[in-house]
Amino acid sequence: MTIVHRSTQKSIQEAKHAVVLDVDNTLTPPRRPLEAEMASALRRLTIPFFLGAGGDLRLVFEQFIEPLHNFGYRGSFDAFLCNGSTRYHCELFEKPCAKLLRGFEMRQHLGENRFLRLMEVIEATLNLEHFRLPPPMHILGERIIDRCSMINVAPIGRPNERLSEQAHANRIAFKQYDELTGFRKKFLTHLTRELSDFAPDGLYMTLGGETSFDIGIEGNDKSFPLHALLNEGFQHVWYVGDALFEDGNDASVLKFIEQWRGAGRCPVEAIPVESWRDTISVLNNLGIVNGNASLGAGSTVLK
Numbered sequence: 001m002t003i004v005h006r007s008t009q010k011s012i013q014e015a016k017h018a019v020v021l022d023v024d025n026t027l028t029p030p031r032r033p034l035e036a037e038m039a040s041a042l043r044r045l046t047i048p049f050f051l052g053a054g055g056d057l058r059l060v061f062e063q064f065i066e067p068l069h070n071f072g073y074r075g076s077f078d079a080f081l082c083n084g085s086t087r088y089h090c091e092l093f094e095k096p097c098a099k100l101l102r103g104f105e106m107r108q109h110l111g112e113n114r115f116l117r118l119m120e121v122i123e124a125t126l127n128l129e130h131f132r133l134p135p136p137m138h139i140l141g142e143r144i145i146d147r148c149s150m151i152n153v154a155p156i157g158r159p160n161e162r163l164s165e166q167a168h169a170n171r172i173a174f175k176q177y178d179e180l181t182g183f184r185k186k187f188l189t190h191l192t193r194e195l196s197d198f199a200p201d202g203l204y205m206t207l208g209g210e211t212s213f214d215i216g217i218e219g220n221d222k223s224f225p226l227h228a229l230l231n232e233g234f235q236h237v238w239y240v241g242d243a244l245f246e247d248g249n250d251a252s253v254l255k256f257i258e259q260w261r262g263a264g265r266c267p268v269e270a271i272p273v274e275s276w277r278d279t280i281s282v283l284n285n286l287g288i289v290n291g292n293a294s295l296g297a298g299s300t301v302l303k
Helices: 006-014 036-043 057-070 106-110 112-126 165-181 183-194 196-201 224-231 251-258 276-285
Strands: 017-021 049-052 075-081 086-092 096-102 142-146 151-158 203-208 212-217 236-241 268-272
Touching: 017 224, 036 057, 036 276, 049 224, 057 075, 057 086, 057 096, 075 224, 106 112, 106 196, 106 212, 112 142, 112 151, 112 183, 112 196, 151 165, 165 183, 183 196, 183 203, 183 212, 196 203, 224 236, 224 251, 236 276, 251 268
Parallel strands: 017 049, 017 236, 049 075, 236 268
Antiparallel strands: 075 086, 086 096, 142 151, 151 212, 203 212
């Protein structure tokens, strides 16, 4: 964890710094709405923040944007969703809204025939006997979710509506089963072998959140917001996420840093967390949260 002393806070604010934040288990509890304490910290940030999330706009609206607005945040920020490949400009004033700035189509990139083959291989893998989930787990909702720029694979299903208590219990049961058996790593290994001929297309596969997998195209991942922000003049970018490890859906951030070939030290710094409470501590320790807790209802993030 990086600690910034008060004497350096002024230089941080004067330079063009930004922080990119994952959503699930970084800004919010897993698949639960944003908490008031986190909303307060975001209202008091002294530098721009951006989202770098695995979920699509519907999920992020439900889990983060609407609760943030309800807690009194008034301002704007950009959200890089679907594992960073799709960019929206979000404005939270009278009501929250989002405007698409940049999209990417995986189907177009691969071509129709190869895209359909990809979907068929995923479906066949889910239906293999040794990847069928035992009781008390149930499949609730779709297992293969086409997010246009990426594919999310959820062996327990992903309901289209807000998660019920039954769905949350299902997630907990799967998470425990996965930790006990290594289900997702075995699934990922099998799928990687079955789709090895897609490597020239730049196909990548990572663990997504706590219960799913993300499949996308390299460069259209969480490295994309880093490239974009540096090209737009930001001098230093912190990325905060809970999956900054091999096969995690934040791993492309680590790869971006490792492969940096620009002048001097890489201007991106990755900070791993294990929960939204860790994230609040990180933001405070970086010295980018205004100490005035009353600041909020009229605050605006300036860019």
